[in-house]
Amino acid sequence: MGxxxxxxxxxxxxxxxxLNAADPRTEADPVGSxxxxxxxxxxADRLPAVRLGTDMxxxxxxxxxxxxxxxxxxxxxxxxxxxxxxxxLPEDGAVDSLKMVVGQRVIVGRIKRREEAREIYEEAKxxxxxxxxxxxxxxxxxxxxxxxxxxxxxVLVSIEYQAPVRRLSGEYALRLPLVVGPRYVPPHSVQDAxxxxxxxxxxxxxxxxxxxxxxxxxxxxxxxxxxxxxANIISPYHQIAVEAGGPRRRTVRLAxxxxxxxxxxxxxxxxxxxxxxxxxFRQERDGKQYVMATISPPAPDTMxxxxxxxxxxxxxxxxxxxxxxxxxxxxxxxxxxxxxxPVDRFNxxxxxxxxxxLFEEPVAASSEQIAVARRFTESLEASxxxxxxxxxxxxxxxxxxxxxxxxxxVIFLTDGAISxxxxxxxxxAAQAGRSRxxxxxxxxxxxxxLMTRMAEVGRGTYVNIGSPDEVxxxxxxxxxxxxxxxxxxxxxxxxxxxxxLTPAVLPDLYAGEPLVLLGRAxxxxxxxxxxxxxxxxxxxxxxxxxDAIESEAVARLWAKRRIDDIEVGRLMSAISxxxxxxxxxxxxxxxxxxxxxxxxxxxxxxxxxxLDQPLTEEELPLLLPAGWDFDALFGGETARAAVAASExxxxxxxxxNDPATALDLPQTATGFAGLVGKGLLxxxxxLAGIWLTRRRMPGAMA
Amino acid sequence: xxxxxxxxGSRAFGRGFLRLIAIGACLIGTAxxxxxxxxxxxxxxxxxxxxxAFEQSQALGRPVKPxxxxxxxxxxxxDVPRLxxxxxxxxxxxxxxxxxxPSLLSAGAGVGxxxxxxxxxxxxxxxTFLRDxxxxxxxxxxxxxxxxxxxxxTGSQIVRWNDFAFDSHPDRATLLLVSCYPFDxxxxxxxxFVGMAEKMD
Numbered sequence: 001m002g003x004x005x006x007x008x009x010x011x012x013x014x015x016x017x018x019l020n021a022a023d024p025r026t027e028a029d030p031v032g033s034x035x036x037x038x039x040x041x042x043x044a045d046r047l048p049a050v051r052l053g054t055d056m057x058x059x060x061x062x063x064x065x066x067x068x069x070x071x072x073x074x075x076x077x078x079x080x081x082x083x084x085x086x087x088x089l090p091e092d093g094a095v096d097s098l099k100m101v102v103g104q105r106v107i108v109g110r111i112k113r114r115e116e117a118r119e120i121y122e123e124a125k126x127x128x129x130x131x132x133x134x135x136x137x138x139x140x141x142x143x144x145x146x147x148x149x150x151x152x153x154x155v156l157v158s159i160e161y162q163a164p165v166r167r168l169s170g171e172y173a174l175r176l177p178l179v180v181g182p183r184y185v186p187p188h189s190v191q192d193a194x195x196x197x198x199x200x201x202x203x204x205x206x207x208x209x210x211x212x213x214x215x216x217x218x219x220x221x222x223x224x225x226x227x228x229x230x231a232n233i234i235s236p237y238h239q240i241a242v243e244a245g246g247p248r249r250r251t252v253r254l255a256x257x258x259x260x261x262x263x264x265x266x267x268x269x270x271x272x273x274x275x276x277x278x279x280x281f282r283q284e285r286d287g288k289q290y291v292m293a294t295i296s297p298p299a300p301d302t303m304x305x306x307x308x309x310x311x312x313x314x315x316x317x318x319x320x321x322x323x324x325x326x327x328x329x330x331x332x333x334x335x336x337x338x339x340x341x342p343v344d345r346f347n348x349x350x351x352x353x354x355x356x357x358l359f360e361e362p363v364a365a366s367s368e369q370i371a372v373a374r375r376f377t378e379s380l381e382a383s384x385x386x387x388x389x390x391x392x393x394x395x396x397x398x399x400x401x402x403x404x405x406x407x408x409x410v411i412f413l414t415d416g417a418i419s420x421x422x423x424x425x426x427x428x429a430a431q432a433g434r435s436r437x438x439x440x441x442x443x444x445x446x447x448x449x450l451m452t453r454m455a456e457v458g459r460g461t462y463v464n465i466g467s468p469d470e471v472x473x474x475x476x477x478x479x480x481x482x483x484x485x486x487x488x489x490x491x492x493x494x495x496x497x498x499x500x501l502t503p504a505v506l507p508d509l510y511a512g513e514p515l516v517l518l519g520r521a522x523x524x525x526x527x528x529x530x531x532x533x534x535x536x537x538x539x540x541x542x543x544x545x546x547d548a549i550e551s552e553a554v555a556r557l558w559a560k561r562r563i564d565d566i567e568v569g570r571l572m573s574a575i576s577x578x579x580x581x582x583x584x585x586x587x588x589x590x591x592x593x594x595x596x597x598x599x600x601x602x603x604x605x606x607x608x609x610x611l612d613q614p615l616t617e618e619e620l621p622l623l624l625p626a627g628w629d630f631d632a633l634f635g636g637e638t639a640r641a642a643v644a645a646s647e648x649x650x651x652x653x654x655x656x657n658d659p660a661t662a663l664d665l666p667q668t669a670t671g672f673a674g675l676v677g678k679g680l681l682x683x684x685x686x687l688a689g690i691w692l693t694r695r696r697m698p699g700a701m702a
Numbered sequence: 703x704x705x706x707x708x709x710x711g712s713r714a715f716g717r718g719f720l721r722l723i724a725i726g727a728c729l730i731g732t733a734x735x736x737x738x739x740x741x742x743x744x745x746x747x748x749x750x751x752x753x754x755a756f757e758q759s760q761a762l763g764r765p766v767k768p769x770x771x772x773x774x775x776x777x778x779x780x781d782v783p784r785l786x787x788x789x790x791x792x793x794x795x796x797x798x799x800x801x802x803x804p805s806l807l808s809a810g811a812g813v814g815x816x817x818x819x820x821x822x823x824x825x826x827x828x829x830t831f832l833r834d835x836x837x838x839x840x841x842x843x844x845x846x847x848x849x850x851x852x853x854x855x856t857g858s859q860i861v862r863w864n865d866f867a868f869d870s871h872p873d874r875a876t877l878l879l880v881s882c883y884p885f886d887x888x889x890x891x892x893x894x895f896v897g898m899a900e901k902m903d
Binding site: 670693 | 725730734820823
């Protein structure tokens with residue numbers, strides 16, 4: 001018997017050792033090693049009991065999109081369930097409606113203060129009644145909770161929001177984020193119970209890639225009525241089918257029906273006729289008048305030779321960038337390096353949870369320095385955490401601040417997968433100086449909230465690169481925009497009384513970018529005038545407000561934009577935390593929109609769950625965004641060692657100017673002898689086992 | 703009595719189960735061995751096919767694929783007369799090519815070009831002979847265009863895989879033979895053996 005036991009143990013050890021080695025999660029303790037806290041809620045390696053399907057129905061009229069997101073929670077278990085689901089929305093979207101459908105009944109959600117909504121929900125949950133709750137955790141991150149889903153039952157939760165359509169160089173873009181990328185939580189940002197709760201709130205369990213990509217399928221329908229004949233309708237990341245419904249209407253569907261929720265959906269279109277230069281929408285609500293205006297400054301007639309610039313590139317090589325994202329970031333940076341002229345000065349900062357600044361201070365972009373920078377860039381590999389703050393500080397460290405007056409442009413290449421957005425923005429607001437910050441969002445599901453806010457506070461722009469084919473085109477467009485003269489010193493005058501305009505601080509406008517203004521007044525009439533300087537010429541544009549088109553969305557978009565202004569004020573310490581919270585709560589209640597201080601809650605009147613039956617809570621796992629490398633996130637040591645080595649190599653190459661070429665030597669061992677040995681051992685153990693069991697058999701028979 | 707019978711029954715069942723495991727272990731062991739044996743067998747077999755392809759390549763003066771679905775082609779023959787070694791070298795340097803024969807790394811110079819040519823192969827198949835190589839040994843490289851390049855072994859060094867640089871413009875054309883080190887290790891390691899040879903006049 002002892003021998004038999006030994007046999008089993010040996011077998012187990014032999015097979016087990018291989019399984020363990022193949023399992024990246026067992027290699028590094030994500031929390032203990034201090035590299036990644038994003039795995040806090042772990043990896044789900046089993047299908048959840050509650051399955052989710054999402055349908056998005058989008059109505060684009062003019063420059064505003066109204067989106068209905070219906071999430072079907074289907075309970076496949078025989079228990080009563082509570083399901084919660086973390087999902088993204090556009091950072092400028094305002095959620096104003098929650099409906100819960102149970103069988104034939106529709107329960108309409110009401111807007112409440114956040115704590116009150118939570119209490120109502122918890123009470124309904126405890127008393128066995130069905131309840132739905134929509135809470136905001138970041139400007140672009142929401143969580144729906146549904147309580148008391150019966151065995152085998154399906155509950156539909158439908159939320160609606162509106163968002164402005166982005167416009168850039170005559171192209172319109174609607175972006176529907178479908179998945180929240182796992183966020184890195186910097187250890188220093190978790191100091192008390194409150195910040196720990198916050199960190200937990202913005203993370204969700206991650207579905208093991210072995211579960212396949214069929215989890216959380218999404219279907220999308222976009223009804224496009226832009227007010228002109230649309231042309232060049234493209235969806236860069238999904239296959240679509242476009243159907244014409246009249247000369248100015250199109251219906252866009254996903255060609256394959258359902259897609260996995262693992263990348264953002266984007267739809268772009270242009271006008272088949274001349275580009276409209278002004279778009280104007282208005283709404284009257286509760287005795288106030290609201291207006292939304294989009295104004296494009298004209299392109300200058302002559303391009304002056306670009307002035308010498310100082311460009312600082314910041315590239316994120318943390319674990320979340322692993323895989324496709326890292327390749328895109330590197331290609332983008334290499335592309336940008338190629339466009340530098342010898343009169344420009346530049347530097348590169350790379351960061352994960354450590355940081356390297358390539359040159360001690362910005363250097364002239366000579367061919368030798370560019371070659372050093374190229375080698376440095378090519379050797380980068382993704383691993384580790386995302387400590388973006390030190391990198392931001394390093395990039396903003398402007399040694400020539402007092403003496404130089406030229407352009408200083410900081411270009412960030414990152415997916416923004418962090419949870420300390422507020423800290424980043426506060427630092428940027430305080431230390432930007434003469435630097436302008438441009439964000440290049442990398443990957444299939446970047447943190448658009450961080451990107452847009454950073455670009456706004458840093459008075460730059462934001463582009464997203466979502467697939468490898470876009471690198472050249474989008475980087476070229478961005479770099480061109482950075483070269484061209486900027487429309488600055490913008491001023492807006494709106495006739496009427498009690499006018500409140502947002503954004504309060506008007507940005508610089510780069511070529512092709514429109515100014516999007518939202519305003520509120522007791523009475524609007526007459527004209528809206530924008531003035532500024534483009535290059536060194538004065539520019540004015542006047543719009544007649546009576547041309548505005550009525551739209552139901554303007555008031556809520558104004559409120560959402562106003563909240564962003566309050567948040568920026570909070571970062572710059574222009575308003576205290578308490579005052580900011582109060583102001584946001586008031587706006588949320590007045591406009592019935594979900595904010596950081598207000599939530600929507602829907603409660604069924606009749607209890608359904610017998611109170612002797614327990615309720616099981618479940619947080620639905622999310623897919624890893626497409627192109628993310630699971631191993632780079634959860635592996636660790638090897639990837640980190642590789643970065644250290646490549647850095648050292650780059651440094652060495654930078655120091656010595658010899659013709660030596662560094663080369664990584666390939667792995668050259670088949671290890672067949674080991675395989676044969678292992679096989680032989682297994683066979684011998686097996687034979688011993690057979691012999692052992694055989695010798696006793698005749699005895700038992702007799 | 704019945705208790706004893708039941709006990710015997712469960713013991714018989716336990717034995718049967720163990721026997722099943724033992725048979726399973728035998729099968730898995732055999733499969734693993736077959737997998738292991740297939741690697742050197744493939745390496746030897748491929749060289750026979752490659753030999754033919756190399757001769758065709760030489761005759762035609764252009765690379766000929768050894769088999770229709772191959773993603774690599776022979777580009778040279780490597781000879782070490784003292785050790786009786788003659789192997790066909792493949793283009794590329796991908797792990798896949800290395801299963802069939804030594805590969806010329808694309809980072810280095812091509813065959814016959816002035817510079818440093820680098821050839822890598824598995825330490826436990828084609829490049830086992832590196833351990834027996836001595837300074838002064840003659841190494842011949844025959845390109846498909848027909849000319850034979852003669853190199854003299856000058857020495858060797860052991861380096862980490864990621865801590866290696868070569869001279870891209872040497873005074874004399876150089877040949878580097880690269881493999882894993884130590885030769886009889888059972889685990890994959892970070893060390894590499896680099897044999898160096900200089901071109902003779």
